[in-house]
Amino acid sequence: xxxRRNEIWSLYQKxxxxxxxxxxxxCIRQNFFPAAENLYLxxxxxxxxxxxxxxxxxxxxxxxxxxxxxxxxxxxxxxVARQFALMxxxxxxxxxxxxxxxxxxxxxxxxxxxxxxxxEKKTREALLRATGKSFNxxxxxxxxxxxxxxYRKEIAAKSRYRLTNVLTGEPLKVVDHxxxxxxxxxxxxxxxxxxxxYVLAGLIDDWGGVQIDYPERRHCxxxxxxxxxxxxxxxxxxTNSKKKFDSMAPYKPDLIIANCPGCTFFLDRWQYxxxxxxxxxxxxxGHGIPVLTYEELAGLLLGxxxxxxxxxxxxxxxxxxxxxxxxxxxxSKKYSGLxxxxxxxxxxxxxxxx
Amino acid sequence: MARLYEQLDKDVRYKxxxxxxxxxxxxxxICPAAEVSDYDPRRILNIVQERxxxxxxxxxxxxxxxxxxxCLSCKTRCPRGNTPCYVIQALRGLSIETGFFxxxxxGRKQLAIKRTVGDDILKYGYCIYIxxxxxxxxxxxxxxxxxxxxxxxxxxxxxxxxxxxxxxGTLRITAKESLEDLKRIFxxxxxxxxxxxxxxxxxxxxxxxxxxxxxxxxxxxxxxxNE
Numbered sequence: 084x085x086x087r088r089n090e091i092w093s094l095y096q097k098x099x100x101x102x103x104x105x106x107x108x109x110c111i112r113q114n115f116f117p118a119a120e121n122l123y124l125x126x127x128x129x130x131x132x133x134x135x136x137x138x139x140x141x142x143x144x145x146x147x148x149x150x151x152x153x154x155x156x157x158x159x160x161x162x163v164a165r166q167f168a169l170m171x172x173x174x175x176x177x178x179x180x181x182x183x184x185x186x187x188x189x190x191x192x193x194x195x196x197x198x199x200x201x202x203e204k205k206t207r208e209a210l211l212r213a214t215g216k217s218f219n220x221x222x223x224x225x226x227x228x229x230x231x232x233x234y235r236k237e238i239a240a241k242s243r244y245r246l247t248n249v250l251t252g253e254p255l256k257v258v259d260h261x262x263x264x265x266x267x268x269x270x271x272x273x274x275x276x277x278x279x280x281y282v283l284a285g286l287i288d289d290w291g292g293v294q295i296d297y298p299e300r301r302h303c304x305x306x307x308x309x310x311x312x313x314x315x316x317x318x319x320x321x322t323n324s325k326k327k328f329d330s331m332a333p334y335k336p337d338l339i340i341a342n343c344p345g346c347t348f349f350l351d352r353w354q355y356x357x358x359x360x361x362x363x364x365x366x367x368x369g370h371g372i373p374v375l376t377y378e379e380l381a382g383l384l385l386g387x388x389x390x391x392x393x394x395x396x397x398x399x400x401x402x403x404x405x406x407x408x409x410x411x412x413x414x415s416k417k418y419s420g421l422x423x424x425x426x427x428x429x430x431x432x433x434x435x436x437x
Numbered sequence: 438m439a440r441l442y443e444q445l446d447k448d449v450r451y452k453x454x455x456x457x458x459x460x461x462x463x464x465x466x467i468c469p470a471a472e473v474s475d476y477d478p479r480r481i482l483n484i485v486q487e488r489x490x491x492x493x494x495x496x497x498x499x500x501x502x503x504x505x506x507x508c509l510s511c512k513t514r515c516p517r518g519n520t521p522c523y524v525i526q527a528l529r530g531l532s533i534e535t536g537f538f539x540x541x542x543x544g545r546k547q548l549a550i551k552r553t554v555g556d557d558i559l560k561y562g563y564c565i566y567i568x569x570x571x572x573x574x575x576x577x578x579x580x581x582x583x584x585x586x587x588x589x590x591x592x593x594x595x596x597x598x599x600x601x602x603x604x605x606g607t608l609r610i611t612a613k614e615s616l617e618d619l620k621r622i623f624x625x626x627x628x629x630x631x632x633x634x635x636x637x638x639x640x641x642x643x644x645x646x647x648x649x650x651x652x653x654x655x656x657x658x659x660x661x662x663n664e
Contacts, residue, residue, distance in 0.1 A: 152530070158626040263510060314662055396596075
């Protein structure tokens with residue numbers, strides 16, 4: 084029987100290994116959401132009891148430079164090969180990628196080697212000459228959000244909170260935003276494929292919320308790589324994010340979740356810019372719509388302190404969401420440093436309510 | 438110099454991305470860049486598949502190939518299995534290799550990206566690093582980012598990062614051995630030569646434009662980045 088439209092995602096499934104992962108970090112996440120990756124590792128190790136290795140020898144995949152037209156394909160291919168070599172040396176076979184751009188890069192290089200075997204041969208030779216290393220292809224390669232999806236029911240079972248508005252008893256309305264490179268390049272590598280990705284929608288369904296299916300749901304956040312990286316071109320990025328906000332606003336979302344570091348960043352920061360430049364706010368009562376990563380949401384529901392998992396590092400603040408979830412928080416801890424060191428608070432902003 | 442199509446034919450992204458375009462325009466319809474700028478992937482694929490050396494050279498010298506945002510939405514939707522973005526990637530590479538990138542306003546901006554993301558990779562091991570991302574260059578970062586940077590020694594420790602430390606973890610100092618590996622990979626695979634080419638052509642153009650050219654965020658860099 085042909086599946087109904089809201090079940091088409093189930094045709095696209097992929098193997099997600101169940102333990103012993105090698106973790107590849109993200110350039111953007113480390114900087115702009117500095118607690119997110121550590122929270123991810125904590126959830127996997129402490130809540131799900133998984134073995135995940137964090138290698139100090141790893142580097143960027145260089146994907147941002149590659150997609151900006153800056154470096155040759157041979158260069159990024161060899162950097163990718165070095166990451167695989169490091170995984171082999173550490174004794175792991177399952178590669179977990181923190182960044183969606185990187186995930187697309189790793190899959191693309193593997194596919195290129197499959198379709199153009201001479202490129203794999205050249206890469207092996209270049210890696211050996213440059214570093215003395217050799218590599219085996221990973222047994223399994225997934226994005227970090229795939230593992231949270233795989234164990235979403237286990238996380239739900241351990242959670243202290245649900246995606247329910249405690250003030251009204253209604254489920255929270257959640258926008259899921261999937262990074263373009265998660266499945267648009269290689270649909271078979273994404274849960275649900277490119278048209279009906281379910282990797283975050285599955286979290287919403289199992290954690291008690293409702294999905295918002297708005298017209299521009301699959302539109303790019305507008306990173307554009309070189310378009311954002313240049314101040315002169317940055318309007319490209321802002322315009323695309325605005326298109327999404329305008330499209331989702333009538334559905335009054337309580338929250339946006341994203342699986343791509345860049346998307347999380349842009350959907351957060353462009354709300355601040357639109358508020359300050361255009362006097363437009365998209366949340367309720369002059370607030371923005373909080374934009375969380377999948378592990379930040381998991382962490383909140385599991386009962387982690389919002390200020391220990393770095394929610395204050397977002398420009399759109401999350402207190403309205405915390406109030407709806409019924410999470411008690413101590414405002415005095417929000418902007419403190421190590422061991423409770425008192426730090427001055429960030430400068431006030433004018434339009435976007437903090 | 439080998440004829441342009443001879444060079445383009447060697448690029449696997451061109452082979453994979455350009456099969457047989459029937460010019461339906463779905464790529465342009467779905468493209469976020471086409472919606473907001475003077476960019477038309479359908480037109481570009483049509484030019485490329487005509488195999489006209491002169492027309493190809495004009496593309497390589499123009500702004501249009503630099504307007505793609507590389508979201509790759511075009512790959513999902515093309516009914517013929519083409520990937521216009523892969524063709525763009527191959528064209529951008531060829532534009533730099535031939536030096537034609539310096540002829541267009543957008544192409545010249547590659548120097549600004551080389552001196553931020555490109556140099557950061559070899560200095561920090563990552564495309565972006567907090568110490569280099571100031572609010573003047575990235576004003577949309579807002580006051581929260583300014584606050585994080587001003588308090589990063591204490592606050593990033595509270596966030597459990599390894600900022601400033603030689604150990605595993607977020608924002609750690611990347612070990613010298615790893616940076617050396619990256620440097621040798623760049624040298625071995627043409628990454629370093631690409632960077633040098635961008636600097637060399639840019640220096641000549643800056644001289645013609647009477648802009649100060651040295652390193653980092655010099656006058657020429659500022660004009661490319663901001664204007």
